Amino acid sequence: MTPIEDAGIGSVVVVGTGLIGTSIALALRQRDVRVFLADRDAGAVRLARELGAGEDWTGEQRADLAVVAVPPQFVAQQLLDLQKRDSARFYTDVASVKALPLAQAAQLGCDLTTYVAGHPLAGRERSGPAAARADLFLGRPWAYCPTDEASPRAVAAVERLISLCGGNAVRVDAAEHDRAVAVVSHAPHVTAAAVAARLAEASETALGLSGQGVRDVTRIAASDPALWTGILEGNALPVAEVLEALVDDLSAAARSLRALAGDGAAMGQVTDLLSRGVRGTGRIPGKHGGPARTYAVVQVLIGDRPGELARLVQAAGETGVNIEDIRLEHATGLELGAAELYVRPEAAEALTHGLRERGWQVPG
Template identity: 50%
Template sequence: MAETSGRLSGPVEIVGTGLIGTSIALACRRAGLEVLLTDTDPDHVRTASGLGAGRPRTPDDVPQLVVVAVPPDALGAAITATLDAAGPDTVVTDVGSVKAAPLAAVAGHPAVSRYVGSHPMAGTEHSGPLSASAALFDGRPWAVTPGPEATPAAARLVEALVVLCGAVPVPLSPAEHDRAVARTSHVPHLMASLVAGTLAGASADHLALSGTGVRDVTRVAGGDPRLYSQIIGGNAGAVAALLTEVRQRLDLAIEAVSGDDRAGLESLLAYGQAGTRAIPGKHGTAPQPMEAVRVSVPDHPGELARLFADAGASGVNIEDVRIDHDPGRPVGLVELDVVAARAEELRVALESNGWTTHR
């Protein structure tokens, strides 16, 4: 049987042809697998098919693996319906952002041993099949979360999908996964939304002072409220526990600020600084001290390309880039994050090419 080998040969069915589902379909097609498409919206299936992501499923098709990629509130019912209709050897996974709730929804199902949850840590601010890309998952972590009744063969097949899509499988239990995403995604999203909410009624004079800091802190708050309310609501227990910790530290911050307790405030800020240092570096390596090299860039076509070309010629690797715009002049301030030990080398190289840097 195909399932017992752990080798993914197809067909792969995608249930839900939005951004994630269609991207998985495109990655499978890139690898030469047959892909079957299912969606409650026939326009999405037509669009995904037109992009080369696969073909509509027919009643005679028997997929080896089904990927359920529907909104969080619909996951439990969709997984159950898929297991009900699946062949005796078909493995089912889902790509939802929460893992304990879908597993609980199918507990006791006679085919639960062939269900293995998963969650790719990838996406964009866009949605729908037209935003999909076969390269969306390249190099990204992808949690694989088998429940206690899942067979090893089913888990291996889902891991094979992850590798085929170019991602890195990260094995976790469903509960561990939910605690992890509460800490690294769900609570940060809520905090960003709370901070962004203080800007909604602000005067134009106040907002004119906005810089990269407020944009960095609030960026993820621009996500779809309907989607994120489902995601966060589906992980209520883990999120509420972390919010309680945050509330305790917020109370300490209020006391320190209102009581002019500089030592207490510095302690809270140092604790936050330690948290930023705990975030892994790129490719999962240990974090390195970084420094931003700030460069003034005229807001004209071709200037960014020229800056990146000069930075590349310096031999210093750029780890990250941010751009802020001068509200009074057609100039941008570009921050090039590099390993701290090589920041001065980059500054000297750029200045020798006529760029203005700021320390």
């Protein structure tokens, strides 16, 4: 990363005070960067300001860097407007597609020497400034896509922004970026929505039987449809290609299941799909971006009361075992749930024994 003296990031204008824009502003404020906030929605700016994300931008203050945090289809025009006003020395954006804004910026005649397209791969199913967090980007990949025209100082400024926010900078070509996010983000969102859509007409019996599995699969489907319509429109062809491949796999699985009654061998295609799913899951990077690990799961019964999770974490810490991940599953109709503690396989027995000694119910 370039030192802050070289990058010169002392002030930033954030245009768009939604989840990502406000989270960037909060992260920068923690690093004593002066932040100016702008949005067409005065209420969003006011809330972001009340959260401590920065101060109102009058349009007169010139910043070191301007961050365009608007939907993909509006990035280029917003960039042009900012550059016409000489609002900053350098510019970036946070849209989840990159080829479209870059192409439109070139068509509009934007100054590409001062602009470096970016995309932090972090988010939540909730939107708006109220959902923002200063730590949203910690350890998360943050793609940036310099063109040949981008100046070294513009690139350094964006690298410094990523560093200040705690992100993991990943330099990548714009077209390659869009193909990649189609696989790991955009098509999965559409798929989650398709599964969740089945629940809209599901019976009360089915909903009453739902567990953590369906919650895991559909969690991201709760995101703002209007926001995602813009994202998918901006990356339509790469997403369509991934979805078509998914449809082929699902169609083959459906045909095999229909044929199963008369042909036991038909299950082979389903088994193959499930096996490829396991292999694919195993390729998702693990903690700190390292190789994926296989963890043991220690399930602990936990009351649905204030402070219970904190007590459990403290008890686990007393055993000397490091908890790699925690997931909660609530029991329908009961003030009781289960906490799933993910640990190294060799530590599972010690954790189980230690928690039972401290009075926790550990099934099995």
